[in-house]
Amino acid sequence: MLPPLQSETLIERTLREEWGRILSALTKSLGDLQLAEDCLQDAITRAVEVWPEKGLPDAPAAWLISTARRRAIDRFRRDARWAARVPELSYLADLEAQAEGPDPEAIPDKRLEMIFTCCHPALEQKTQVALTLRTLGGLTTEDIATAFLDKPQTMAQRLTRAKRKIAAAGIPYEIPDRDKLPERLTTVLAVIYLIFNAGYSTPSPLAGEAIRLGRIMHQLMPDQAEVAGLLALMLLHDARRLARSGPAGEFIPLDSQNRNRWDRAKITEGDALLQATLPRGQVGPYQLQAAISALHAKSPSWDATDWPQIAALYGLLYQMQPSVVVRVNQAMAVSYAQSVAAGLAMLDGLSDDPQLASYQPYHAARADLCTRASDLPAARTSYRTAIRLTTEDSNRRFLEEKLKNIS
C-alpha cells in the first residue's frame, strides 16, 4: 500500500488523465452525457474511498468504467424515467457480466466523437469551449468559471443547459460525414485554439489543456494536416512562455527575449510536426502560422531572423484570411524584409477598415514604424492611441516606456 499523500496524487493524476476517455466511452454506451457524468462522479467517489485502502487497481480506467456502468444499471433499475431503456439495461448487464478484470485497451476511444459533439455549431461558442474543457479535459466547473471570469453557478447553468440541449435536440455523438468534416473540424480547431489563447497571457492551466487536447486530436486524426499544424503552432508559441515576461511580470517583446529561456524540447517537437506535415501540401492557416513561429524559434537572434520568408508566409496567410490582424503582422515583417516605408505603406492601405480605430496592435505597429522612420510626432500620436486601447497592465507599461524614450 502506498503512503496516503503519494496515493492521492497518483489517484488524482489517473482520474485526470482517464476522465475524457472514460466519459466519452460511457456517454457513447449510455447515450446521455449527464447520466454518464453522474455515474462517473459516483465511480470516482468510490475510487477515492477504496483505492487508498486496497491500492490502485491494475487497470484503473477499466475499474472506473465498470463501476460507473454498474451505477448506471442501478439507476436504470430504480428510476422510472429509464424504464423505457430496458434494451440498454440488458446490454449493459451483458457487458458487466463479461467485464470481470476487463482489459483497459478494450475501452473504445470515443473522445473524437465527443469533441465533435461538444463543438457542435448548434451550441454557442463559449458553451463549446466550456463543454470541451469539462468533458474532454475533466476541468471542474469552478476551474472553467475562473478561467472565463464567470460565477461558478452561471457556468454550471451553462453546462447543464448544454447537456440538456445535446440530449433533447438530438446532437449526435459521432464524427461528421466526410462532406461535413472539413467545416466541422475547423470549428473544433478554433475552439482548441481559443482555449490556448485564453490561457496564454495569464498564468492558467488552459494553455496546457489546449495542448493536451491538440495532442489527443493529432493522435486520433494523424492524417489531418491542420490538426498537426495547430498542435505545432501551440507548442512553438508555448515554448516562449517563460521568456515573455520579466521578474516583475513586465511584458518582454520578441526582439528582447532571452532565447536561452525558450523551451527547446517544445520547439523541436513543434518543428518536427511541421516538417512532417508541410510536404503533404494541404497547407492551411495553422500550418502557416506555425511555420512563421518556427522561423522565429529557430533563429539564433532577432537580427538573424529570416524576414523575407516570414513576410512571404504572412502574404500567403493573408490570401487565406484577409484580415487586419494578418496584414498588420505582415507589414511588420515587410518593414524588416524590405524597408520601413514599405511596411508603412501596407498599414496605410488598411486605413478604411472600420475595425482599425479600436485595434490596438495596428497603432502599436504604426508607432514602432514611425519611430524607425524618425517621424517622432506621428510615433507619439500612435503610441498614445495604442496606450489608450491597451487593457493589459504589463503591455501598457511597455508602451509607456517606449513613448517616454522618444519624448
Add this chain to the structure above:
Amino acid sequence: MQYMCLIYSAEGSGPQPGTDEFGPFMKAYGDYTAQMRESGALVHADALQPVATATTVTVRNGQTITTDGPFAETKEQLGGYYLLECENLDDAIAKAARIPTATYGRIEIRPIIVWDD
C-alpha cells in the same frame, strides 16, 4: 426523432407570384415535399395563409380578448412548417437546409417532445 421545421421569412421577400422565379420556386417546394415523402421522413407539412389573416387570442380574468394580427410584430413571420422524422440534429439541419425558403428566410428546428405515458 421528430423535428418541427418552422419556416420564417419576411412577407414579400423571395420569389413573388407572377415573376419568372415563382414557378421554379414552387416546383422546388413540390420536389422537396415529394422527396421527403418518398424517403419516409415526411410526417406532415403545411403552408400558412399570410400574416394578414392572423388573429391572436388571449384570455385574461376569464375574458377572451382577440386582437387582429400575429402574436409577435416581427418582420419575419411563420409561413409554414414541415414535421420531419430525422435521425438526429445533423440530419435535421441537412434536411432543413434544403427547404427552398432557407436561402432567403430562416428555418427554426425544434425537436418534438415525446411524453412518457
